[in-house]
Amino acid sequence: PLKLLQPKTVLKRLGASQRKLCEPQLPRSLIKDTFRHFAKMPITRDAFKIVEKCSEKYFKQLSDDLEAYTQHAGRKTVEAADLEILMRRQGLVTDKMPLNVLIERFLPLEYRKLLIPIAVSGNKVIPCK
Numbered sequence: 001p002l003k004l005l006q007p008k009t010v011l012k013r014l015g016a017s018q019r020k021l022c023e024p025q026l027p028r029s030l031i032k033d034t035f036r037h038f039a040k041m042p043i044t045r046d047a048f049k050i051v052e053k054c055s056e057k058y059f060k061q062l063s064d065d066l067e068a069y070t071q072h073a074g075r076k077t078v079e080a081a082d083l084e085i086l087m088r089r090q091g092l093v094t095d096k097m098p099l100n101v102l103i104e105r106f107l108p109l110e111y112r113k114l115l116i117p118i119a120v121s122g123n124k125v126i127p128c129k
Contacts, residue, residue, distance in 0.1 A: 031055050062086070
Protein backbone atom coordinates (compact mmCIF):
# COMPACT_ATOMS: atom_id res chain seq x y z
CA PRO A 1 0.00 0.00 0.00
CA LEU A 2 2.88 2.43 0.56
CA LYS A 3 4.11 2.04 -3.00
CA LEU A 4 0.83 3.35 -4.38
CA LEU A 5 1.18 6.61 -2.47
CA GLN A 6 4.66 7.44 -3.77
CA PRO A 7 4.84 9.92 -6.64
CA LYS A 8 5.50 8.56 -10.10
CA THR A 9 8.51 9.73 -12.03
CA VAL A 10 7.54 11.59 -15.16
CA LEU A 11 9.82 11.47 -18.18
CA LYS A 12 10.61 14.86 -19.63
CA ARG A 13 9.70 15.36 -23.24
CA LEU A 14 12.01 17.27 -25.47
CA GLY A 15 10.55 20.49 -26.78
CA ALA A 16 10.43 21.32 -30.45
CA SER A 17 13.55 23.47 -30.12
CA GLN A 18 15.56 20.64 -28.52
CA ARG A 19 14.73 18.01 -31.13
CA LYS A 20 17.34 17.23 -33.71
CA LEU A 21 15.91 17.79 -37.17
CA CYS A 22 16.67 14.92 -39.49
CA GLU A 23 16.46 15.34 -43.24
CA PRO A 24 15.02 12.43 -45.19
CA GLN A 25 17.57 10.41 -47.09
CA LEU A 26 17.50 8.10 -50.06
CA PRO A 27 17.70 4.46 -49.04
CA ARG A 28 21.25 3.11 -49.26
CA SER A 29 20.02 0.09 -51.19
CA LEU A 30 18.50 2.35 -53.88
CA ILE A 31 21.75 4.28 -54.32
CA LYS A 32 23.75 1.06 -54.44
CA ASP A 33 21.41 -0.64 -56.93
CA THR A 34 21.36 2.45 -59.16
CA PHE A 35 25.14 2.66 -59.14
CA ARG A 36 25.50 -1.05 -59.92
CA HIS A 37 22.99 -0.74 -62.76
CA PHE A 38 24.83 2.07 -64.51
CA ALA A 39 28.41 1.13 -63.58
CA LYS A 40 27.86 -2.61 -64.17
CA MET A 41 30.30 -3.53 -61.38
CA PRO A 42 30.42 -3.86 -57.59
CA ILE A 43 31.62 -1.02 -55.36
CA THR A 44 33.83 -0.95 -52.24
CA ARG A 45 32.55 0.50 -48.97
CA ASP A 46 34.84 3.52 -49.11
CA ALA A 47 33.81 4.34 -52.65
CA PHE A 48 30.14 3.82 -51.78
CA LYS A 49 30.37 6.39 -48.98
CA ILE A 50 31.62 8.94 -51.52
CA VAL A 51 28.90 8.00 -54.02
CA GLU A 52 26.31 8.31 -51.24
CA LYS A 53 27.52 11.79 -50.24
CA CYS A 54 27.59 12.92 -53.87
CA SER A 55 24.06 11.67 -54.52
CA GLU A 56 22.76 13.41 -51.39
CA LYS A 57 24.38 16.70 -52.46
CA TYR A 58 23.08 16.27 -56.01
CA PHE A 59 19.48 15.75 -54.92
CA LYS A 60 19.72 18.60 -52.41
CA GLN A 61 20.88 20.94 -55.19
CA LEU A 62 18.21 19.54 -57.52
CA SER A 63 15.44 20.25 -55.01
CA ASP A 64 16.79 23.73 -54.29
CA ASP A 65 16.78 24.54 -58.01
CA LEU A 66 13.25 23.22 -58.45
CA GLU A 67 12.13 25.30 -55.49
CA ALA A 68 13.71 28.41 -57.03
CA TYR A 69 11.98 27.79 -60.39
CA THR A 70 8.64 27.34 -58.66
CA GLN A 71 9.01 30.49 -56.57
CA HIS A 72 10.11 32.46 -59.64
CA ALA A 73 6.89 31.40 -61.40
CA GLY A 74 4.86 32.51 -58.36
CA ARG A 75 3.60 29.01 -57.55
CA LYS A 76 3.77 26.79 -54.49
CA THR A 77 3.80 23.48 -56.36
CA VAL A 78 6.56 22.02 -58.50
CA GLU A 79 5.26 21.07 -61.95
CA ALA A 80 6.63 18.82 -64.69
CA ALA A 81 7.63 21.89 -66.71
CA ASP A 82 9.98 22.95 -63.88
CA LEU A 83 11.70 19.59 -63.99
CA GLU A 84 12.01 19.71 -67.77
CA ILE A 85 13.60 23.19 -67.61
CA LEU A 86 16.05 21.94 -65.01
CA MET A 87 16.95 18.91 -67.13
CA ARG A 88 17.45 21.21 -70.15
CA ARG A 89 19.83 23.39 -68.16
CA GLN A 90 21.76 20.29 -67.11
CA GLY A 91 22.00 19.17 -70.73
CA LEU A 92 19.99 15.98 -70.22
CA VAL A 93 17.05 17.14 -72.33
CA THR A 94 17.79 18.64 -75.75
CA ASP A 95 15.94 19.08 -79.02
CA LYS A 96 17.42 15.77 -80.21
CA MET A 97 16.78 14.00 -76.88
CA PRO A 98 13.34 15.02 -75.54
CA LEU A 99 12.11 14.10 -72.08
CA ASN A 100 9.76 11.40 -73.40
CA VAL A 101 12.71 9.53 -74.94
CA LEU A 102 14.54 9.57 -71.60
CA ILE A 103 11.41 8.32 -69.85
CA GLU A 104 11.01 5.47 -72.33
CA ARG A 105 14.68 4.55 -72.13
CA PHE A 106 15.22 4.51 -68.37
CA LEU A 107 11.87 3.94 -66.62
CA PRO A 108 9.90 0.71 -66.37
CA LEU A 109 6.55 0.42 -68.15
CA GLU A 110 4.39 1.08 -65.06
CA TYR A 111 6.06 4.48 -64.57
CA ARG A 112 5.98 5.28 -68.28
CA LYS A 113 2.22 4.83 -68.25
CA LEU A 114 1.95 7.44 -65.50
CA LEU A 115 4.12 10.01 -67.26
CA ILE A 116 3.50 9.68 -70.99
CA PRO A 117 -0.08 9.97 -72.29
CA ILE A 118 -1.15 6.92 -74.31
CA ALA A 119 -4.38 6.13 -76.13
CA VAL A 120 -6.26 3.00 -75.08
CA SER A 121 -9.41 1.32 -76.32
CA GLY A 122 -12.64 3.25 -75.90
CA ASN A 123 -11.03 6.47 -77.13
CA LYS A 124 -9.48 7.15 -73.69
CA VAL A 125 -6.16 8.80 -73.03
CA ILE A 126 -4.29 7.92 -69.87
CA PRO A 127 -3.10 9.54 -67.67
CA CYS A 128 -5.98 12.00 -67.54
CA LYS A 129 -5.04 15.61 -66.89
